[in-house]
Amino acid sequence: MKLHYAFGDAPPLDVSIVMPCLNETQSLPHCINNAREALNRIERDYGLAGEIVIADNGSTDGSQAMAAMLGARVVAVSRKGYGAAIIGGFEGAYGRYLVMGDCDGSYDFTDAVPMIGRLIDGADLCMGSRFLGGVSPGAMPWKNRYIGNPVLTGILNLFFRAGIDDAHCGLRAIRRETFATLGLQGSGMEFASEMVIKASLRKMRIDEVPATLSPDLRDRPPHLRPWRDGWRHLRYLLMLSPTWMFGVPALCLMTIATAIFIVATLYGVGALHGEPPFGVSWTIVAAFLFTTGHFAAIMELATHLHGVHQGYRPMRPILMRWRNVLTLEHALLGGIGAMLVSAASLAAIGVWWSSIGFVALPSTLPLLFAAVIGVVGMQTALGGVLLSVIAGHEADFGRVPAQQ
Numbered sequence: 030m031k032l033h034y035a036f037g038d039a040p041p042l043d044v045s046i047v048m049p050c051l052n053e054t055q056s057l058p059h060c061i062n063n064a065r066e067a068l069n070r071i072e073r074d075y076g077l078a079g080e081i082v083i084a085d086n087g088s089t090d091g092s093q094a095m096a097a098m099l100g101a102r103v104v105a106v107s108r109k110g111y112g113a114a115i116i117g118g119f120e121g122a123y124g125r126y127l128v129m130g131d132c133d134g135s136y137d138f139t140d141a142v143p144m145i146g147r148l149i150d151g152a153d154l155c156m157g158s159r160f161l162g163g164v165s166p167g168a169m170p171w172k173n174r175y176i177g178n179p180v181l182t183g184i185l186n187l188f189f190r191a192g193i194d195d196a197h198c199g200l201r202a203i204r205r206e207t208f209a210t211l212g213l214q215g216s217g218m219e220f221a222s223e224m225v226i227k228a229s230l231r232k233m234r235i236d237e238v239p240a241t242l243s244p245d246l247r248d249r250p251p252h253l254r255p256w257r258d259g260w261r262h263l264r265y266l267l268m269l270s271p272t273w274m275f276g277v278p279a280l281c282l283m284t285i286a287t288a289i290f291i292v293a294t295l296y297g298v299g300a301l302h303g304e305p306p307f308g309v310s311w312t313i314v315a316a317f318l319f320t321t322g323h324f325a326a327i328m329e330l331a332t333h334l335h336g337v338h339q340g341y342r343p344m345r346p347i348l349m350r351w352r353n354v355l356t357l358e359h360a361l362l363g364g365i366g367a368m369l370v371s372a373a374s375l376a377a378i379g380v381w382w383s384s385i386g387f388v389a390l391p392s393t394l395p396l397l398f399a400a401v402i403g404v405v406g407m408q409t410a411l412g413g414v415l416l417s418v419i420a421g422h423e424a425d426f427g428r429v430p431a432q433q
Contacts, residue, residue, distance in 0.1 A: 043077035044068065044145060045124030048132035049106075049114035050083045052090040056134040056246040057083075061099045064130075067138035071145050083132070084118025086110070112213070112220025119208050128202045134246035135168060136200040143238045144202035153207040153233035154224065156193055157200035157240025168242045177259045184263070185222060188270040189229040193237050197221050197262070200240045207233060212340060219265040226269050227341040269336070275329035282322030289315035290398075297394055309393050316397045320404045327412035334426060335419050348427060355427025360413020367406025374399035 046064045050057070061081055068079040081101040085093050086109060093103045106117030119127050126148050130136045140162065144155040164174065182196040199221065207228065215223040228235055267274045289307050293315075296305035307315075336342030348355065378395050390396065413426075420426035 041125075042080055042123040043075075044071055044079035044126045044128065045082050045119075045122035046079065046128045046130065046138060046141070047082045047084055047115060047118035047122055048130060049086060049111055049118065050088060050092050050096070050132045051086045051114070052088045053092050053132045053247075054090050054095055055248065056132060057092060057095050058099060059134045059246060060130075060132050060138070061096065061101050063134075064138045065100070067128075067141055070139060070142045074142060075145060075149060077126070077145065080123060082118050082122045084114040084121070086114040108216060110216035110220075111218050112215040112223070113217075115220060116213055119205075122205075125205045126202060127205055127208060128200075130200045131245075135243055137241050137243070138200070140200060140238070140240040141202055144200075144236075147236040147238065148202055148204055151234060152236040153204055154228045155202045155236045155238060156195065156225070157198040158193070158195040158237050159198050159240055159242040160194050161237070162239030162241040165241070165243045167244045181222070181259065181262050181266070184266055185225060188266055188273050189226050191225050191229040191235060193225065193235060195237070195240075196225050198240055198242075210340070215265065217261055219261045222262050222265050223269070226266070230269075230336065230342045232343070268332075271329045271332035271336070275325045275332065279322045279325035279329055282318045282325065286315040286319035286322065290319075290394075293394060297392055312394060312397055316401050319401055320408070323405050324408055327408060327415070331412070331416055331419055334416060338420060344427075352425075352427035355416070355425070357413045357417045357424040357426065360416070361410050364406045364408070364410025364413065367402050367409060369406075371399050371403030371406060374402065 046067065048060060048064070053060075061083075064081045068081070071077050071079055083092070083096040083101045083103045084106050085096070085103055086106050093105075096103050104118050104121035106114045108117065115129050119129075126145055128138070128141045128144065130138055130141065136157075140157055144157070147155040159169070169178075178195065178197055182193070185191055185196045186193065201224070203224070210231065211224065211227040213220060213223055213227065225235065289311055292301070293305065293307045293312050295301045296307075330348075333342065333345065333348075337344050344352075374395065378390075378399060381395075382390060416426040417424055420428065
C-alpha cells in the first residue's frame, strides 16, 4: 500500500496514525511496521487511505531521521509533554480520522482498525479497553492495573458518566472535527483524561473496543511516573468537575450550618426545652460553615460557567431557566441588599446592647445571623463581578456563547 504524505495531487487522506515520540529508536521500526499493517487493513476493509505521523517531542537519538527513513512523516512539536506531542501531531496530521498510540511497542495498531469502523458508524471518539482485550504479563505494573487505573476510571465515570472500562488506554481514535471542537490543552499525561471528560461533557458518542497491551520494547524506564501522573489525572478530574469539587461540599456545609442554626434558634425562642445540643461555640462553627459553603457555591457556578464559555461544557438546564436572573446587576442588588440588612441588624443589636448597659448579650445568635448575612452579601456582590469577568466582561453572565 502506498502511503500519502502531502495533499499535492494525491486524494485527501482519511486516516492518520499519530505516535508521540521522544528518543524511541529501539521501538520505532516495530511501531511503524505495525502501523503500516493497520493502514493496509483499514484500506482493505474501508477503502480509506492513510499516513503515519511521528510527533517528535525533541528526540536526541536520531528518531526523526529513522522515522523518515521508514516512511513516516515527522512533525516536530516544541511544547514538551505527552499531551502536547499528541496535540501537535493531530494538528499536523492530514487525516479526517485520527488514531493515537504510544511509540513504545506496547500497543498493537491493528486493534485500531475496528475503531475506524466505529467512527465511520457515527462515533465521535473510540477508546481501546485493555481490560476487554487483554494485558500481557509484565505489561502493566500491578499498582496501575489494580489500583490507579480502576480508581481513576471509576472517579471519571462517577463525575462525568462516561461509561467506559479503561479511561487511560493510550490507543484511541477520534474524528478531526471532534478534536477541533474539544479544544484539548493538557500537555502531560492528564491529556488522556481531558479527551474523555470533554467528550462526555459535550454528550458526544464514545465507543469502546478491545485493545491488547504488551510489554514495551524499551531498555529504559518508561516516561510515565505512576504517582506523579496519577495525581495529575486526579487533580484534572477535580478541576473539570465543579459539582464534586465545589457544589457537593457547598451543599454539605450549608446544610450542616442551617441545621445547627435552626436547632439553636428553636431552643433560643423556647420552642424546644432542655439542655441545647448546640451552644455558642457550635453556632460560631455554623457561621463559618455557612459562609464557606456559600463561597464554594459561587466557585461552583464560576467554574461551570467558565467551562460553558470555553465551549467544552453545555449550560445546565436549571441555569438556562434562570439565565435572566444571572446578571451582574442582580448579583450587585442582592449583595448590597444583604449588606444593608446586615448593617441595619448590627445597628439594632447595638441599640439593644446599650439598653442593657453594655453587658454581655444573652444570646449571640442575632449577632451571628447579622454577620453571616453581611458576609454572604459581600461574597455575592464580588462573585457577580467575577462571573461577569469569566463571561468575557459581560454583565449577562448567564448567556450561552455563540459556539454553543
